[in-house]
Amino acid sequence: MPSCRALQFFVTLLAIWRVGAILSAQQAAPTPSFEVASVKANTSGRILTTVDPQPGRLTITNIRLRVLIQNAYQLQSAQIVGEPDWIEDARFDIVAKLADDSPVPPGGYSLMLQSLLAERFKLMVHIEQRDLPIYVLAAANKDGRLGPKLHRSALDCTAFAARKPASTPSNADRPFCAVRVGPGSLTAGAIPLSQFVRTLQPLVQRVVVDRTGLDGNFDIDLSWAPEQPQRGQPSPNSPVSPPIDPSGPSIFTAVQEELGLKLEAARGPVDVLVVDHVDHPTEN
Numbered sequence: 001m002p003s004c005r006a007l008q009f010f011v012t013l014l015a016i017w018r019v020g021a022i023l024s025a026q027q028a029a030p031t032p033s034f035e036v037a038s039v040k041a042n043t044s045g046r047i048l049t050t051v052d053p054q055p056g057r058l059t060i061t062n063i064r065l066r067v068l069i070q071n072a073y074q075l076q077s078a079q080i081v082g083e084p085d086w087i088e089d090a091r092f093d094i095v096a097k098l099a100d101d102s103p104v105p106p107g108g109y110s111l112m113l114q115s116l117l118a119e120r121f122k123l124m125v126h127i128e129q130r131d132l133p134i135y136v137l138a139a140a141n142k143d144g145r146l147g148p149k150l151h152r153s154a155l156d157c158t159a160f161a162a163r164k165p166a167s168t169p170s171n172a173d174r175p176f177c178a179v180r181v182g183p184g185s186l187t188a189g190a191i192p193l194s195q196f197v198r199t200l201q202p203l204v205q206r207v208v209v210d211r212t213g214l215d216g217n218f219d220i221d222l223s224w225a226p227e228q229p230q231r232g233q234p235s236p237n238s239p240v241s242p243p244i245d246p247s248g249p250s251i252f253t254a255v256q257e258e259l260g261l262k263l264e265a266a267r268g269p270v271d272v273l274v275v276d277h278v279d280h281p282t283e284n
Contacts, residue, residue, distance in 0.1 A: 032105045033115035034058075037096035039281045056102070058109055060094040065278075068092070069123070072113035073273055076201055078132055083275040092281065117278075124277040132270040134207045137197055137255075139214075140262040147260030149221040155190040157217065174219065184248065188220040196220060203251055204263065207270050212261060224254040 042062045050061040060068075065087040069080055096116065098104070105111065117123040140147075157177035174189040179199050186203075188196060196218070197208045225248035249257065256262045 031115045032111045033119070034096040034112050035099040037094060037116055037120065038284050039116075039120050040093045040284065041281075042091040042093045053104075053109070056098045056100075058094070058096045058112075060092075062091050062093065064088065065090045065092065065121070068094075068113065069117065069273070069275075072110055072117055073125075074110055075273055076205055076207060078206065079270060079272045081130075081272050081274055083278065086280075087275075087278060090280075120281045122277060122279040122282075123275070125273050125275055128272055128274055129269050130272050131267055132207070132272070134209055134266050134268045134270060135200075135204055135263040136209050136211050136266045137193070137200070138211050138262055138264055140256045140260050145260055147256075147258050149258040150260060151219045153190040153217040153219050155217060157190050179220075184224050184226050186220065186222040188218070190217040190219065192217055200255075200263075207268075208263070209266075209268060220259065222251075222254055222258055224249055224251040226251075 044062060046062055049063045049067070050059075051063075052059040052061075066077065066080060066083065069075075069083075069087075070077060073080075094116070096112070146152075155177070174187055177190050179186065179188040179191060179195065181199060181203075186199065188199075193210050193212055193214055197210045200208045227250065248254070252263050
């Protein structure tokens, strides 16, 4: 049997190999980019950020540069290190267009935003692994009993997608093989807990590791009272969210009472993005 030290070394080595493979793949293939983009400093003094994706165009108003980097690399705030102080408060307006109204590439706008950051902000980064605070998602009940808002789903989204149906089942109350998140609410249909964990991370501002041991797909309903006001807002065409109940539970209490799971504070190895260089943006 390998020792705990040897096992930890193997896990760390595997994580480094995974990050290296991702970076090698990105270097091997050209990174998708916008055809043209306008970047301007926003000095309005406002707090709210507006994101408005339209066919062939992405408009982002009053976004902090740190948040833009987070979105581009799909990371939490604590996973960005080594950056200069000025990126915390610097805000920008971005209008970016795709070539000939092309469809958004796989992975969404993330890779295109990475290209924009490299071109306009001269952003240079590398990835390291550091020991940081995390949350572990585990079963809350010793008997394995699930909470009242967590139900197993028999729907196999992978098999259904392979059949390429003309239309997906419609259900106004639950998204199909996806997650819908609003202020203080999360509704999911037939998703694995690995996808739920990825959705939880920006809500609790830490990397979340799934140690529930639960396989398969689940329907999830979660409601809580956000501790902080929303710093962003959807586009004007987005549906209006229901009002937030200020007397509701915290997200940690809701996960335990509604889902029969719990978020436990811990420390563990986390991939971080080290900022080697970043400039104020070049003029349009």
